[in-house]
Amino acid sequence: MxxxxxxxxxxxxxxxxxxxxxxxxxxxxxxxxxxxxxxxxxxxxxxxxxxxxxxxxxxNSSKAPLDYVKKLERLGFTGMTRKHIMTSGDVMIHYLKTHGSDPKVYLAGTPELEVQFREAGITLLGEDTQTADFAVLGFDTTFHFKKADTLCRLVSGGVPFVATNIDRVCPLDGGRFWPDCASMASMITYATGVEPKFVGKxxxxxxxxxxxxxxxxxxxxxxxxxxxxxxxxxxxxxxxxxxxxxxxxxxxxxxxxxxxxxxxxxxxxxxxxxxxxx
Ligand SMILES: [Mg+2]
Known part of the structure; x- marks a missing residue:
């Protein structure tokens, strides 16, 4: 070289x-x-x-954008606002809005991501919904069986399956990690045979x-x-x-x-x- x-x-x-x-x-x-x-x-x-x-x-679509503003402030930056932060959740919101008018969405995501979607004017459907324009999976650290069941039901019924980020794991301190969005998505894919469309980096x-x-x-x-x-x-x-x-x-x-x-x-x-x- x-x-x-x-x-x-x-x-x-x-x-x-x-x-x-x-x-x-x-x-x-x-x-x-x-x-x-x-x-x-x-x-x-x-x-x-x-x-x-x-x-x-x-x-990372599990945290609120304002959590990143606080992180930047802790690092010593001043003058940071929500406007400076972009997340894979924002990318998903943009994708949904440009692929349907007033899309009705089932979202498996954290409460923080749900707030982000609602503030952007996206209609969120409950876990018992029979239909949706999109079945969306975030990096959901509050994931549970009922959400998996709802995703599988919608996706196997033909609702488009989309996911915020293709990360397999989220690294933590001390060499530990959490299963990230792509690992959760693989469970739905394994059950339904349907691959999601990922949108973040x-x-x-x-x-x-x-x-x-x-x-x-x-x-x-x-x-x-x-x-x-x-x-x-x-x-x-x-x-x-x-x-x-x-x-x-x-x-x-x-x-x-x-x-x-x-x-x-x-x-x-x-x-x-x-x-x-x-
Ligand atoms: Mg990096």
Whole structure:
């Protein structure tokens, strides 16, 4: 292998200075657990001062967006609001609204996700419903048998089966994990033979939602993250700029060996700060 390259690795991508909207992964990109990544605070504050649009995206549909606002405040950021947070739940809401007018939905999700759906004007049906426009599964940490039964009944009756995020597990402290949305979905698939349509990262529906929310051009919108097969693949699938940072999960070698090509390879978001604010 030759010398490691940093910076723009796809000559066709726009310069960092031309990017008008950054969508940021959190863990591994902005923070490592409770610790901020060096330069992340300077980078966010610089975008706030310049008026550059930025958002934090999480595939976790179990928590309320305001929980992430609080998390950002705990990390030391100020001026954060609901508007800065995007979740796979938001992507699902956008998907449902653009695939039906006033869709009636059965949702297996946390109370927080139910609130998010209702606030977006989506009609939620009860567990005894006989029909629905969509059967939706979130990362439901309040899942129970009756929900599984309702999903199976609706899905086997032909109701479209959609799920917020394709994550198999949700990592916890100490090497532990919880079964995530895709593991729960596999139970319904095993019972019914029907695969769900997933919408969060890395699927194009995530970028459809981002561009519709921001009104920005795809080539001036970037996804920044530390995972090739979620963050960077999202950018590739949706035709926006993919910025890989080496501050979290992936190494330079992983990128060379992988088959997802970022537009930029940077040590961390501090490199964006130096390019646009330095
Ligand atoms: Mg990450």
């Amino acid at each position: 030759g010398a490691e390259k940093r910076g723009k690795v796809n000559a066709g991508a726009v310069d960092l200075q031309e990017i008008e909207c950054f969508v940021l992964d959190m863990d591994g990109t902005i923070n490592l657990g409770d610790r901020l990544i060096d330069g992340a605070k300077e980078y966010i504050e610089c975008m706030q001062q310049k008026g550059t649009q930025f958002y934090f995206f999480t595939n 890395p699927f194009k529906e995530t970028v459809d939602y981002i561009l519709s929310k921001t009104g920005m051009e795809a080539q001036k919108t970037a996804m920044v993250g530390d995972r090739l097969y979620t963050d960077i693949k999202t950018a590739k699938n949706g035709g926006i700029v993919g910025i890989a940072v080496l501050s979290g999960e992936i190494s330079y070698g992983d990128i060379v060996e992988g088959d997802v090509e970022p537009d930029y390879i940077l040590d961390s978001v501090y490199d964006i700060y130096r390019a646009i604010c330095g």
